[in-house]
Amino acid sequence: MSDNTTSLSASRTITRRQFTTAAAAGALVTTTGLPLRPARAATPLKLGVLLPRSGHLALIGQACQRGAEIGLPMLKDMGYSVELMNADTESNPDVGRTQAEKLIREGANMLMGAFDSATTLAIAGVAEQKGVPFVVNIAAEPKLTEQGFKYTFRNFPSAGMLGKGGLLLYKDMFAATGVTPKTAVLLHINDSFGMAMLGGINALMPKLDMPFTIVETIAYDPKARDLSIEVSKAKAAKADFVMTVTRLNDAILLVREMVKQQVETMGITSPGSPGMYDKQFVKALGKYAEYCSVNIPWFDPKQEMAKTLEKTFEKAFPEESFDLNVGFTFEAVLIAADAHKRAGSNDPQALTEALRATNLAKRAMIGGPIKFEANGQNMNLRSAVVQNLGGKPTVVLPTESSEAKLVFPMPAFKGRT
Amino acid sequence: MDATFFMNVISAGLLTGLVYGLMALGLSVIFGVMRVVNFAHGDMMVVAMYAAFLLFTKLGIEPVPALPLVAGGLFVVGYLLQRFLINHFLEVTEHIQFLLLLSVAMIITNVVLMVFGPDARNIQLDASFESYSLGGLVLDKVRVIAAFTAGGVALLLWAFFRYTTTGTAIRACADNPVGARVVGLDVEKLYAITFGIGTACVGAAGCLLLLLVDVHPHLSSDYTLLGFIIVILGGLGSLGGALLGGILVGLSEALSGVLIAPSLKSMFSFGLLILVLLLRPQGILGKKP
Numbered sequence: 001m002s003d004n005t006t007s008l009s010a011s012r013t014i015t016r017r018q019f020t021t022a023a024a025a026g027a028l029v030t031t032t033g034l035p036l037r038p039a040r041a042a043t044p045l046k047l048g049v050l051l052p053r054s055g056h057l058a059l060i061g062q063a064c065q066r067g068a069e070i071g072l073p074m075l076k077d078m079g080y081s082v083e084l085m086n087a088d089t090e091s092n093p094d095v096g097r098t099q100a101e102k103l104i105r106e107g108a109n110m111l112m113g114a115f116d117s118a119t120t121l122a123i124a125g126v127a128e129q130k131g132v133p134f135v136v137n138i139a140a141e142p143k144l145t146e147q148g149f150k151y152t153f154r155n156f157p158s159a160g161m162l163g164k165g166g167l168l169l170y171k172d173m174f175a176a177t178g179v180t181p182k183t184a185v186l187l188h189i190n191d192s193f194g195m196a197m198l199g200g201i202n203a204l205m206p207k208l209d210m211p212f213t214i215v216e217t218i219a220y221d222p223k224a225r226d227l228s229i230e231v232s233k234a235k236a237a238k239a240d241f242v243m244t245v246t247r248l249n250d251a252i253l254l255v256r257e258m259v260k261q262q263v264e265t266m267g268i269t270s271p272g273s274p275g276m277y278d279k280q281f282v283k284a285l286g287k288y289a290e291y292c293s294v295n296i297p298w299f300d301p302k303q304e305m306a307k308t309l310e311k312t313f314e315k316a317f318p319e320e321s322f323d324l325n326v327g328f329t330f331e332a333v334l335i336a337a338d339a340h341k342r343a344g345s346n347d348p349q350a351l352t353e354a355l356r357a358t359n360l361a362k363r364a365m366i367g368g369p370i371k372f373e374a375n376g377q378n379m380n381l382r383s384a385v386v387q388n389l390g391g392k393p394t395v396v397l398p399t400e401s402s403e404a405k406l407v408f409p410m411p412a413f414k415g416r417t
Numbered sequence: 418m419d420a421t422f423f424m425n426v427i428s429a430g431l432l433t434g435l436v437y438g439l440m441a442l443g444l445s446v447i448f449g450v451m452r453v454v455n456f457a458h459g460d461m462m463v464v465a466m467y468a469a470f471l472l473f474t475k476l477g478i479e480p481v482p483a484l485p486l487v488a489g490g491l492f493v494v495g496y497l498l499q500r501f502l503i504n505h506f507l508e509v510t511e512h513i514q515f516l517l518l519l520s521v522a523m524i525i526t527n528v529v530l531m532v533f534g535p536d537a538r539n540i541q542l543d544a545s546f547e548s549y550s551l552g553g554l555v556l557d558k559v560r561v562i563a564a565f566t567a568g569g570v571a572l573l574l575w576a577f578f579r580y581t582t583t584g585t586a587i588r589a590c591a592d593n594p595v596g597a598r599v600v601g602l603d604v605e606k607l608y609a610i611t612f613g614i615g616t617a618c619v620g621a622a623g624c625l626l627l628l629l630v631d632v633h634p635h636l637s638s639d640y641t642l643l644g645f646i647i648v649i650l651g652g653l654g655s656l657g658g659a660l661l662g663g664i665l666v667g668l669s670e671a672l673s674g675v676l677i678a679p680s681l682k683s684m685f686s687f688g689l690l691i692l693v694l695l696l697r698p699q700g701i702l703g704k705k706p
Contacts, residue, residue, distance in 0.1 A: 229670070
């Protein structure tokens with residue numbers, strides 16, 4: 001022990017010559033302003049991570065948490081320095097607000113979260129009040145970037161962008177395959193998300209001049225135990241293809257019931273909802289999960305960062321889904337760490353300015369470089385058509401990011417092997 | 418919408434209703450004999466569903482062959498629960514009984530949550546995606562299997578109460594507990610057997626429902642409520658009433674889903690319940706107190 005102390009002491013001894021050299025170098029940097037290397041903050045960024053890790057959104061909150069943690073070694077290798085301060089919002093906006101205040105009190109330099117729109121709005125209010133920057137991983141509420149918040153930055157599409165992007169992709173799907181269906185039946189959950197999606201679809205369909213009409217709209221409870229009647233009704237509509245707005249369990253019930261009732265359709269597609277890309281969906285339905293597709297923001301399989309992240313994730317969590325919750329939360333940490341590195345400081349104002357100047361070309365999700373508009377919205381986000389092929393959600397559109405060709409119309413359930 | 422479409426909807430409602438009826442039978446048996454309302458009914462069914470899930474995933478035993486095992490296991494659980502816990506609360510006021518069984522329900526739900534986590538679990542059988550086609554009629558294979566098994570179990574239960582000595586003794590306890598004691602029947606033991614039979618019915622229903630529904634810990638409250646609706650409709654304590662109530666709920670859910678809106682189908686079960694309470698408070702096949 002004493003040897004170590006001595007050695008440490010000896011290493012700290014500075015000779016007159018060393019002092020003169022260091023002083024000269026310091027003076028040079030100070031007077032010329034030339035950086036000897038890229039700006040690097042002295043202390044790690046303390047990032048307050050607010051996610052619904054318990055309560056009714058626990059499954060998704062935990063998926064997001066995995067996204068926040070899985071990329072840390074990768075970020076370290078890239079020269080970023082970030083420490084996570086984790087807090088559970090308990091799927092409750094009031095708890096989210098309190099936890100955000102607590103994290104700031106405990107020294108968080110920046111906040112990140114919070115998956116559900118109501119909690120994210122509550123946290124954005126706290127961030128604004130305290131002058132602490134806030135990066136939104138996932139939340140589609142338009143108000144987040146329309147309310148004039150100065151400290152909130154969102155790397156996720158707003159509900160309008162999500163709906164529009166999802167619907168426009170149908171035109172690309174039909175153009176890519178040369179098959180244009182004329183009618184669709186829409187099956188959707190009747191919770192706030194499902195009703196918001198329905199409102200968006202109904203409003204956008206005429207504006208976007210979609211080539212098909214929705215002949216029947218069937219709402220159901222996302223907690224429904226049995227969807228046989230809903231599927232019977234959808235079958236009776238005799239539409240060319242099926243559009244769905246689901247969560248996970250009801251998506252499984254829906255497709256299983258379609259198989260049983262021998263509903264043969266050109267496609268089972270979603271304009272942007274969870275469920276059909278989930279690992280559990282594929283596991284539960286096997287060959288019948290094939291060809292179901294979702295139009296949603298997704299990983300860019302052509303980006304090196306996405307490939308590395310996927311490998312790391314699959315190794316750490318082989319049973320879990322590598323999905324957009326993981327991807328957008330990883331990117332939120334990346335954005336925060338990058339701003340911290342460029343700011344060279346933990347000062348909230350400097351961090352906010354650095355966030356505003358973000359320009360990250362190397363990213364994991366599909367879209368151009370991450371850049372924020374004046375209102376804090378990432379301007380380069382894009383949805384993709386993700387289709388289950390070979391038991392894996394696969395990007396089939398846009399072409400520049402695609403890993404395989406879209407299969408539409410899908411093969412009949414009967415006779416699948 | 419043509420006639421075939423309605424035939425499909427009605428048959429699906431009937432088949433689901435029979436399984437609902439079996440689930441409610443347990444509740445009706447226990448109340449009919451002991452006048453105890455089992456608020457842990459749905460929770461016991463969830464335990465049975467998880468037991469059937471484990472037997473399938475660990476030992477490869479499908480839910481229908483696993484039914485005697487699960488029902489037997491639940492019989493033992495119910496017997497012991499009555500003998501060592503509920504028996505001490507038979508003479509207390511009803512609200513104390515409610516609180517006791519609600520506590521049992523909460524403990525079961527949380528233990529299941531701790532052991533299995535919040536995720537929904539399901540099993541995949543070859544039959545899970547199969548159906549029978551009869552002309553234009555498409556019958557879901559697992560629903561047919563579940564409904565026929567439910568009918569068989571209900572028939573066995575009826576035969577037990579009608580033709581066995583123990584069944585007759587239990588009916589005697591239900592009719593007149595004091596008289597049963599006077600003639601030398603071991604009422605406590607018969608009550609424990611009755612509770613065991615009630616939970617065994619729930620166990621059988623749990624096995625069959627696993628064919629139709631994914632199981633998760635919070636499913637219990639839905640099924641406790643559904644069980645109550647069914648037995649109140651059919652008449653508390655009536656075996657035939659429970660089956661009839663189940664079929665009525667299954668049919669009303671199916672038809673209202675088609676004719677009105679699928680998202681409003683549960684509302685019609687409650688509507689039917691209110692109607693029966695107004696017009697025939699003892700239930701369709703229930704006896705006047």
